[in-house]
Amino acid sequence: MRVLLVEDSADLGQAVREQIAEDGHAVDWVQRLEHAALSVRSTAYDLILLDLMLPDGGGIDFLRKRRAAGDATPVIILTARDQLSDRIAGLNAGADDYLVKPFDLSELSARVAAVARRYSGNPNPQIELGGLRIDLSHRTIQRGAAMIDLTAREWALFETFLQRPGALFSKAQLEERLYEFGAEIESNTIEVHISHLRKKLGFRIVETMRGVGYRLGTA
Numbered sequence: 281m282r283v284l285l286v287e288d289s290a291d292l293g294q295a296v297r298e299q300i301a302e303d304g305h306a307v308d309w310v311q312r313l314e315h316a317a318l319s320v321r322s323t324a325y326d327l328i329l330l331d332l333m334l335p336d337g338g339g340i341d342f343l344r345k346r347r348a349a350g351d352a353t354p355v356i357i358l359t360a361r362d363q364l365s366d367r368i369a370g371l372n373a374g375a376d377d378y379l380v381k382p383f384d385l386s387e388l389s390a391r392v393a394a395v396a397r398r399y400s401g402n403p404n405p406q407i408e409l410g411g412l413r414i415d416l417s418h419r420t421i422q423r424g425a426a427m428i429d430l431t432a433r434e435w436a437l438f439e440t441f442l443q444r445p446g447a448l449f450s451k452a453q454l455e456e457r458l459y460e461f462g463a464e465i466e467s468n469t470i471e472v473h474i475s476h477l478r479k480k481l482g483f484r485i486v487e488t489m490r491g492v493g494y495r496l497g498t499a
Contacts (some may be wrong), residue, residue, distance in 0.1 A: 281326035281396060282457050283435070285309040286316045286342075288334050289360065292381070296329065296358070299385040306434030306460040313337045319365075320346065325353050326399075326457065327392060332359040332370070338366065340373050347374035354395045358383070393417065400443035407442065410498045412481065414442070421481070428480050433458060437473050441486065441496035450493040 283300055287293040287312040308323070310316050313334050320328075321387045332339035343355055356377040357370045367378050376395050379388060397405060397416060405417040413422045421428040430438060440449065440457055449457075454470050466472075474486050474494060478497055487497040 281305045281392075282460075283307045283327045283329060283392075284316065284319055284323070284325045285329045286313065286334065286339065287311065287326065287329070287331045289293070289331075292358075295385060296388065298306045299389060300329075301460075302432060303389050303392070304432035304434075304439075304458070305392075306458050306463070307404065307454075308460050310337070313339070313342050316342065320351070320353070323456070327395060328353055329388075329392075330355050330357050332357060332361055332366075336425075340369060343370075343373045343375060344357075349458070354399050356388075356391060356395060358388075362459070390417070396439075396443065409485075410482070416442070430477075434473055434476055434480075438477055439472075439486075441494075445496045448489060448493045448495045462467075 282307050284298070285293060285296055285307055287296060287309065293309050293311065297309050300389065308319055310319055311334070313336050314461050316328075319325075330339045330343060339357065339359070343357075344353075346353070353439045354376045354499040356379060357375045358381060359366070359370075360381045360382045365436055370378050376390050376398070380405060393416060405415055409417065411423050413427075414420075416439070421430065436458055437454065440454065451470050455465055477485055482498075484497040485497050489495065
């Protein structure tokens, strides 16, 4: 997924960015709402992690404006405000989840995954695909009694296909979902990841539509 992190704390922002990146997602981190507004105009994000107290304004107002403009991008609020009224205000403004600081980074990963599943239209973390049993919550894949290990990038790519079965993704779209601004990407990076998925999960797991892109196949 492509994630926008809006957080002015340097220490927390760095920790969250590293955690989400380790999960295989691309993270663009900004520390001001004006930069967040510029980012959402230029990039299609799959998720926004939003602090409520930024140097140039409140996250709630930013969220209300995005929803009023028709932006349905899922949003998880990250804030030190722990009053019930604050949570209600955040959810009423259009947030999908609300996480109070300090929080465990593994819990953040779990909530990110849960929100992604809901927006993909299938909140069930258990998926069967051909001979594969896939657990999205624990990030495990099993064929018979054998467990199959994927790297973080391979998992993020595979999950992209799982979230929208049948959808075609161009190489550029996949790069945008997996890599943040400024990342150095080799010209054949996506092809290499897809090759690894096929070796591990089966040659038909990803179908190539020549000149168009890639889509989920069968195991």
